[in-house]
Amino acid sequence: MRAVENALGIEIPNNARILRNLIEGIQYVQDHVIHFYHLHALDWVDIVSALDADPEATSKLAQSISDWPKSSADYFKTVKDTLAAYVNSGQLGPFANAYWGHPAYKLPPEANLMAVAHYLEALDWQRDIIRAHAVLGSKNPHLQTYLVGGMASPIDPTSQAAINADTIARLAGLFKKAKAFVDQVYLPDVLAVAPFYLEWGAIGGGLGNFLSYGDFPNADGENWLPSGYILGKDLSKVYPVDHEEIKEYVTHSWYEYDDETEGKHPWEGETRPKYTGPKPPYNFLLTDKKYTWMKAPRLAGHAMEVGPLARMLVAYASGHERVQAVVNSVLDTLGVGPEALFSTLGRTAARCIETVLVAEKLSEWTDELVASIASGDLKIHAGADAWNPENWPSEAKGWGHTEAPRGALGHWIHIKDKKIENYQAVVPSTWNSSPRDAKGTPGAYEAALIGTPIADPDMPLEVLRTIHSFDPCMACGVHLLDVEGQKITDVRLECANGFVSPLLKFRANGSKTNQDNDSNDSGSGSCSC
Amino acid sequence: MLVLDQQAVKTLVLGVGNLLMADEGVGVRVVERLAADYHLPDDVQVLDGGTLGMDLLYYLEGIENLLLIDAVQAGKEPGALLKLEDNDVPSFLSMKISPHQIGIPDMLFAARLKNMYPSHVVLWGVQPALIEVSLELSDVVAPKVDTLVDKVVEQLEQWGHTIEAKSNHSSAN
Numbered sequence: 001m002r003a004v005e006n007a008l009g010i011e012i013p014n015n016a017r018i019l020r021n022l023i024e025g026i027q028y029v030q031d032h033v034i035h036f037y038h039l040h041a042l043d044w045v046d047i048v049s050a051l052d053a054d055p056e057a058t059s060k061l062a063q064s065i066s067d068w069p070k071s072s073a074d075y076f077k078t079v080k081d082t083l084a085a086y087v088n089s090g091q092l093g094p095f096a097n098a099y100w101g102h103p104a105y106k107l108p109p110e111a112n113l114m115a116v117a118h119y120l121e122a123l124d125w126q127r128d129i130i131r132a133h134a135v136l137g138s139k140n141p142h143l144q145t146y147l148v149g150g151m152a153s154p155i156d157p158t159s160q161a162a163i164n165a166d167t168i169a170r171l172a173g174l175f176k177k178a179k180a181f182v183d184q185v186y187l188p189d190v191l192a193v194a195p196f197y198l199e200w201g202a203i204g205g206g207l208g209n210f211l212s213y214g215d216f217p218n219a220d221g222e223n224w225l226p227s228g229y230i231l232g233k234d235l236s237k238v239y240p241v242d243h244e245e246i247k248e249y250v251t252h253s254w255y256e257y258d259d260e261t262e263g264k265h266p267w268e269g270e271t272r273p274k275y276t277g278p279k280p281p282y283n284f285l286l287t288d289k290k291y292t293w294m295k296a297p298r299l300a301g302h303a304m305e306v307g308p309l310a311r312m313l314v315a316y317a318s319g320h321e322r323v324q325a326v327v328n329s330v331l332d333t334l335g336v337g338p339e340a341l342f343s344t345l346g347r348t349a350a351r352c353i354e355t356v357l358v359a360e361k362l363s364e365w366t367d368e369l370v371a372s373i374a375s376g377d378l379k380i381h382a383g384a385d386a387w388n389p390e391n392w393p394s395e396a397k398g399w400g401h402t403e404a405p406r407g408a409l410g411h412w413i414h415i416k417d418k419k420i421e422n423y424q425a426v427v428p429s430t431w432n433s434s435p436r437d438a439k440g441t442p443g444a445y446e447a448a449l450i451g452t453p454i455a456d457p458d459m460p461l462e463v464l465r466t467i468h469s470f471d472p473c474m475a476c477g478v479h480l481l482d483v484e485g486q487k488i489t490d491v492r493l494e495c496a497n498g499f500v501s502p503l504l505k506f507r508a509n510g511s512k513t514n515q516d517n518d519s520n521d522s523g524s525g526s527c528s529c
Numbered sequence: 530m531l532v533l534d535q536q537a538v539k540t541l542v543l544g545v546g547n548l549l550m551a552d553e554g555v556g557v558r559v560v561e562r563l564a565a566d567y568h569l570p571d572d573v574q575v576l577d578g579g580t581l582g583m584d585l586l587y588y589l590e591g592i593e594n595l596l597l598i599d600a601v602q603a604g605k606e607p608g609a610l611l612k613l614e615d616n617d618v619p620s621f622l623s624m625k626i627s628p629h630q631i632g633i634p635d636m637l638f639a640a641r642l643k644n645m646y647p648s649h650v651v652l653w654g655v656q657p658a659l660i661e662v663s664l665e666l667s668d669v670v671a672p673k674v675d676t677l678v679d680k681v682v683e684q685l686e687q688w689g690h691t692i693e694a695k696s697n698h699s700s701a702n
Contacts, residue, residue: 034583038583038635038639082642082644083642086641086642116642120639120642120643123583123586123639123643127586127587140584141581141584
């Protein structure tokens, strides 16, 4: 949409800008909380250990870190009893094979029980606050109501079927609730869990190159979260992003280019699939050849990490005061320096910090919307003239960019003779799960896994921690497989949308995997993966 | 539709899968056919769950019966049908797996802890023949859609629902 707007030179109205910020902002808050509690927490929290918790002590712990009201001993006892009934029923089902009792779990039983309670609370909370999308005429997941040129949800203070004063009052209530949970549950939990895992502030750092396209445009056209990139963990310099320096390589991907030693800018991008891997099910992929459906995007030749950590670091290094204040306060609380940000723990903390900041902005954007409506501006769309192909140039190119919750997302369009000549998307997980490029440079996941200590190669929980810290695309199960007779680095990952880490060979072992399907040959992501 | 008003829904028929991945999408194809060919009573909700997982949790609220339809890797002949009931369902899902099943076991787990687990859970599955980028079911699995729809109708009747075929009912594509 932004790619088309960019190609055709369409400016969206102020109200559309605010509505887009609001819808995207809610998406961030909900996504990040769900990621932490429902996709990542069990990498750190041992559910079975929670059964040994003393509800009284859990209550004391909870009250010592937050004013959140659901913290009585009775409450934690109820949660513990429910959990005990479930575990004792022998029906752990999908969780029976999880890594409970793994030596890398460090939390005391009480912290585990508190986290389980919050895991459950987060479910109800997210269900509630995501209604804000419906209130704005959108839906979740797979957001609607966006149009080239603006939004589809009308604003009309006198209509019940439009965004009106009631809508805004409902939004304000939902945002208050969202912020309360983030400030009183999510942030305190991260700060309470992190001290048990401080060594993870030095593990999983990876590339040290971070890219943000910037997003959440302010009224003045500047982005609230700035654009830029950082190289080699050097926070003293932020480079400007020139999208024309982005190229995608297929040296190790199941696509063909005429010259595979060179990358292609997305405007000239090609997607000619050519599978040359073994016939599934297979045991080995040749990592010196082609081994994945992911292309390898590079910016000015550099592999990049994208996501909340990248956004927070670019903002921090650009002198964004509010980001600096919250980041510094978290670092001070944990007693670590900024270097700890370049890590698995840093990634997880940055996601929480960003949620705190976005939850604050939701009410500011709501105020902006109120002020705009009060001034009599009800416009939400640039008008349908821009849709008329008669008004288009014979040829136009555009690039649209956003920061999806999991990272930098770019779309490129080439319109010729009123038709789409070419359309390419480079999604966040393409950056993060990128294979090696023509020069052999690894992508973010691979770089982050190098040097990860693994206590038990049969149960590589530590690998999950780092991969999950990137928030891999929801549809991408991390696929863990044993390696014959080898240890530590010989763990390989495969993700359902085609990412295969080049970390050596593997042997399938169904008993330890979350997944057991070697035939997931989907193309590179078409969602905001 | 996210804002849920579960008005006395007793039974949820949930087809899951990825329509972009050939036989992976068979669960969704079955519920589409069911909704097209049959009049279903108000207390039966038919849902295309796509590739969602935890997002589907609240559709379980207050229901008695859950009927899941999905492609399953059961190590059988392509096209083979499979029925699992109650406690066999989650433990089976733990072994298998297509991408969305990462989410479905999570959803069932959360349902347990939130005391929302349906009294009866049945999974009807089919062994896929083809899982790759394609909007079409394979020739092996496509003819099983009708059989699965019949199984779903049978199960719904067993749960006490009256299911009526639409007058234009046709099993042709």
